Amino acid sequence: MIRSLLRWLLCLVALLALLLAGPAWMLASGTIATDVHWSSLDRTSAGLAPLPESSSEAVVQVYAANAYNWRGAFGVHPWIAFKPEGEPDYRILQVMSWRRPTIVNVIDMPDRAWFGNAPMLLADYRGDAAAALIPEILEASERYPSAERYRVWPGPNSNTFIAWVAREVEGFDVALPATAVGKDFLFGSVVAPTPSGTGYQLSLGGVLGLMLAKEEGIELNLLGLSFGVDVMRPALKLPGIGRLGMPARVAGNVD
Numbered sequence: 001m002i003r004s005l006l007r008w009l010l011c012l013v014a015l016l017a018l019l020l021a022g023p024a025w026m027l028a029s030g031t032i033a034t035d036v037h038w039s040s041l042d043r044t045s046a047g048l049a050p051l052p053e054s055s056s057e058a059v060v061q062v063y064a065a066n067a068y069n070w071r072g073a074f075g076v077h078p079w080i081a082f083k084p085e086g087e088p089d090y091r092i093l094q095v096m097s098w099r100r101p102t103i104v105n106v107i108d109m110p111d112r113a114w115f116g117n118a119p120m121l122l123a124d125y126r127g128d129a130a131a132a133l134i135p136e137i138l139e140a141s142e143r144y145p146s147a148e149r150y151r152v153w154p155g156p157n158s159n160t161f162i163a164w165v166a167r168e169v170e171g172f173d174v175a176l177p178a179t180a181v182g183k184d185f186l187f188g189s190v191v192a193p194t195p196s197g198t199g200y201q202l203s204l205g206g207v208l209g210l211m212l213a214k215e216e217g218i219e220l221n222l223l224g225l226s227f228g229v230d231v232m233r234p235a236l237k238l239p240g241i242g243r244l245g246m247p248a249r250v251a252g253n254v255d
Contacts, residue, residue, distance in 0.1 A: 019225050022240030026073035033116050034070050041068075041116035048121050049081060049090065049110040058085040058131035062123040062162065062174050062251075065114035071152065072117055073240055074225070075181035078162045081110030082134050093141060095161040101147040103161070105138075123174045124252035133172050140168040145187055154206035154224040155185025166195035173197045173251045175215040178226040178237035184209050196251065215249065 026032050033041065049061060060082045066072035079094035090110040095102045111119055125133055144164060146156040156164075159182035166174040175196040176183045185206030186192050194201050199213020209221040211228070219228035219237060228237035235245025 015222070019223060019239055022238045023073040026240045027070065032066060032070065032072040036116070038068060038115050042113040043115065044113060045109055046111045046113065046119050048119065052083060052088050052090070056086050057127045058134065059083045060125040060130040060133050060137070061110060061121060063111060063119040064122055064177060064180065065119040066117040068115040075159065075179045076177060077114055077158050078122070078176065078180060080137060080162065080165070082130070082137065084134055085131055093137070095150065095158040097150045097152070097157070102150050103141055103144060103147050105141070121250055122176065124250055124254045126254050129171070129253045133169065136169045137165055137172060140165045143168070153181060155182035156187070157182040159183040160185045163195040167193055175248060175251060177242055177248070178219055178228050179240065179242045181224050182206060184211070184221050
C-alpha cells in the first residue's frame with residue numbers, strides 16, 4: 001500500500017517537473033523580464049503590418065507575444081489587428097484581464113511589442129478576404145460567452161477569446177501556438193473543431209485534452225500546458241518554450 005502510494009507520488013512529482021521545466025528555463029535564462037516596470041518596456045512596431053498610407057486594402061492579422069511578467073514564461077497573449085479598406089488606422093480586438101467587459105476594440109498600432117516581447121504573426125488576410133472577415137469577426141466578438149469573466153488558468157482568457165472567434169467565423173483560420181494557454185477551454189463543449197479548422201480536439205475544461213489537426217499537429221494538454229508534434233512542418237512543441245523546429249505556417253491569403 002505504502003509502495004503504491006509512493007510510486008504514485010513520484011509519478012506526480014515527475015509529471016509536474018516535466019510540465020514546469022520549460023517555464024522554469026524561460027525564467028532562469030532571463031528570456032522573460034520580471035524585474036522591469038511595464039512603462040519602460042518596448043512597445044514599438046515590429047514592422048509586420050502594411051502601412052495604411054502605402055496600401056488602402058483591407059487587412060486582418062492575428063499576433064501573439066509572450067505575456068507580461070512571469071506569465072510570459074508559461075504562455076502568450078494574442079490579439080486581432082484589422083483595418084477596413086481605405087481606413088487610415090488599425091483597430092485592435094483583444095481581451096484584457098482587468099477590463100469589464102473584457103473585450104477591447106480600440107485604434108492602436110497593430111504589430112507593437114507586448115511589453116518587451118516581440119510579436120509573432122499567426123494569420124494574415126488581405127483584400128477581399130479580409131474585408132469579408134471583418135464584420136463576421138466583430139459580430140462573433142459580440143457573442144463571446146465570457147465578456148464579463150477572465151481566468152488566467154485554465155481559461156477563459158485572451159487565448160480562449162481568439163480561439164473561440166476563429167471557430168465561429170468560417171474562413172478565419174488561426175493555428176494558435178502550443179503556449180496559448182486557454183485555447184483549449186471549450187466552455188460547455190467537450191469536442192470542437194480546432195481554431196485552424198483543420199482538425200478536432202477533445203478537452204475537459206481546458207485542463208486535459210487531445211488535439212489532432214493538419215495545422216496544429218498532435219497536441220496533448222495536461223493541466224492546461226501542451227506538448228505536441230507538428231508532422232507537416234517537423235517541430236516539437238513544449239510548455240513555456242513553444243516550438244522547436246520548422247516555423248509554423250502563417251494562415252491567410254498572403255503568399
